[in-house]
Amino acid sequence: MLFKDREDAAKQIAACLEDYKNSDDAVIVAIAKGGLPLATVITKELQISPSVTFVHKIISESHPQVALGAISDTGVVMLNDHLIELLGISPRYIDAQIEAAKVSLESSKEEIAKILPPVDLQNKSVIIVDDGIATGITMKVVIASLVGQGCKKIIVATPVGSLETIRFLEKHVDEVICLHKTQYFHSLDHFYKSFPSIDPEEMIQIVLGFSALTSA
Template identity: 30%
Template sequence: MEHRFRDRRDAGQALARALAGWRGVPGLQVLALPRGGVPVAAEVATALDAPLDVLVVRKVGWPAQPEVALAAIASGGAMVTNPHVLAVAGVEPDELEALAAAERRELERRERAYRGGRPPLDVAGRPVLVVDDGLATGATMLAALSALRALDVGKLGVAVPVGSPESVRRCRELADEVTCLLTPRDFGAVGAYYDLFPQVADEEVRHLLSR
């Protein structure tokens, strides 16, 4: 096993050191993918002296194996599918849409819960750094990047502590810059690269955003 991080905070601090070149970029906005990406992004935003917000993205799981992503949806209506998984699963378009509709409802609930009534920041024309705790299939991050491109952001960066080589490659097709500290050839689950990898509660997300 390659290098491991103690926890998400440790990973965020290591990531922030690799992102020093972003410090001082005018108008920089750090966006976290909740929930796991928020503790990582909080460390990055603090180190770069940039505001922190969330971009809510939901995985659309395969009912037979819910941890496997058929697609991902993001605020603004963007949806990125995983064609290979869809083919293997034999999921038809109408079934995918029904599964996605349920996730959209949860996406809207989380936006209300995390923001406490605050509108999302206007990112048009601004440099944006999107942070998560890791990239497995990459579908969630790709949905986020697609949504941000539709909002006409300026320079678009991705920053993660660990990711599969294939997911990092796919992100480079949409982002202007990708920073990934670890890209293990035999990639396992994201949590395998952390000593402590607990679920992140909504309350922790709200606390970090308010801070």
């Protein structure tokens, strides 16, 4: 256990991001759902604008713990072709999962946009926040979705991450802030004393808090 909870981890990350405090050119992009509680703390500490992004993992019915790929709420798809072939997953199954994910993501995106309008990320320093990075498929698809949006800088901020994945990300973004890099990545809750799941209602309450912050 490294962190008391997500709030504890977020305060430590915020301390590493002091250069962006009160910056009009910086935006926090929280990956729902795990990145939301961290973003709440970080946006308050740094007084910078928040935004929310959604990612849907594509999984196998026979191996639900394994991500075959991921899709962002902007429609960017990344697939682990080697794993898909290894598990004998049919293209029809993958296509069906992608289409279902698009519908779900669009619904989530529209719901959140009613509370927190999308932020223009052009010429912004974008700080992507999540509560942990294992394989990195979620973070990679978010980064890919940001590349075409004209961001000035892309920064990844997370409390804990797989050493291999963090090294990969360091080559593909401007900066990576990872408080703890581990060669042997256990389940994410291994690194937190308290690691509750985030239900849809709590997610909405967090985003309402973002909205209040931006209108203050």
